[in-house]
Amino acid sequence: DAMVIQNPRYQVTQFGKPVTLSCSQTLNHNVMYWYQQKSSQAPKLLFHYYDKDFNNEADTPDNFQSRRPNTSFCFLDIRSPGLGDAAMYLCATSRYTSGRANSQETQYFGPGTRLLVL
Amino acid sequence: GQQLNQSPQSMFIQEGEDVSMNCTSSSIFNTWLWYKQDPGEGPVLLIALYKAGELTSNGRLTAQFGTTRKDSFLNISASIPSDVGIYFCAGLGGNQFYFGTGTSLTVIP
Numbered sequence: 001d002a003m004v005i006q007n008p009r010y011q012v013t014q015f016g017k018p019v020t021l022s023c024s025q026t027l028n029h030n031v032m033y034w035y036q037q038k039s040s041q042a043p044k045l046l047f048h049y050y051d052k053d054f055n056n057e058a059d060t061p062d063n064f065q066s067r068r069p070n071t072s073f074c075f076l077d078i079r080s081p082g083l084g085d086a087a088m089y090l091c092a093t094s095r096y097t098s099g100r101a102n103s104q105e106t107q108y109f110g111p112g113t114r115l116l117v118l
Numbered sequence: 119g120q121q122l123n124q125s126p127q128s129m130f131i132q133e134g135e136d137v138s139m140n141c142t143s144s145s146i147f148n149t150w151l152w153y154k155q156d157p158g159e160g161p162v163l164l165i166a167l168y169k170a171g172e173l174t175s176n177g178r179l180t181a182q183f184g185t186t187r188k189d190s191f192l193n194i195s196a197s198i199p200s201d202v203g204i205y206f207c208a209g210l211g212g213n214q215f216y217f218g219t220g221t222s223l224t225v226i227p
Contacts, residue, residue, distance in 0.1 A: 004160075006160075040204075040220075040222070041220075042206060042217040042218065042219055042220055043161070043217055045215075088158075090160050090161070092160075094215075096213070105210075106149070106151060106163060106166055106210070107151075107208070107215060108163065109153075109160035109161045109162070110160050111159050111160045112158070112159060112160045114158065
């Protein structure tokens with residue numbers, strides 16, 4: 001089945017120690033997103049890739065970076081995690097077709113990675 | 119930025135009862151989506167709506183795309199314990215995607 005996969009499901013890191021979360025997809029979608037979700041809140045978009053073009057949200061801290069080496073994979077790097085970065089991190093994908101009334105289509109989410117910062 | 123307001127914020131219901139929740143926006147959308155998120159998991163797409171006035175069902179779930187294109191409704195009939203979770207609406211317009219604030223559903227057996 002086509003899907004969005006996130007590894008690991010749970011990640012524990014130490015304060016200030018860099019951590020990388022990974023996402024892969026078999027949907028062949030051209031857009032991949034990273035969201036941060038804290039308890040009882042809606043997911044908050046950090047950034048997205050349209051093909052290889054990186055699009056950062058204005059309020060995403062510099063501490064968060066991303067890489068997309070190919071269509072299938074996307075990584076979230078947290079350079080110096082703070083206690084406030086403990087959250088669920090969600091990867092999503094969609095297909096973007098320019099020139100249509102709805103250029104962006106439905107987003108499909110992975111199961112998430114729960115990050116704990118000690 | 120754009121905010122989609124969902125109501126109610128939370129619901130506590132008895133098993134077997136029907137559930138209604140809605141999502142409203144100040145802007146119009148071309149597509150409305152409803153997701154369910156179980157604890158510790160990612161949101162799962164339940165229903166997608168593409169046309170104003172459209173009514174779509176998925177099992178015990180029924181969702182409607184409001185005729186003004188600024189709102190959407192989700193109904194769950196004969197609730198069961200596994201319906202527990204947070205329900206998010208989302209609106210798509212052009213190249214923008216916005217989440218609602220979420221409705222937390224608790225079903226009491």
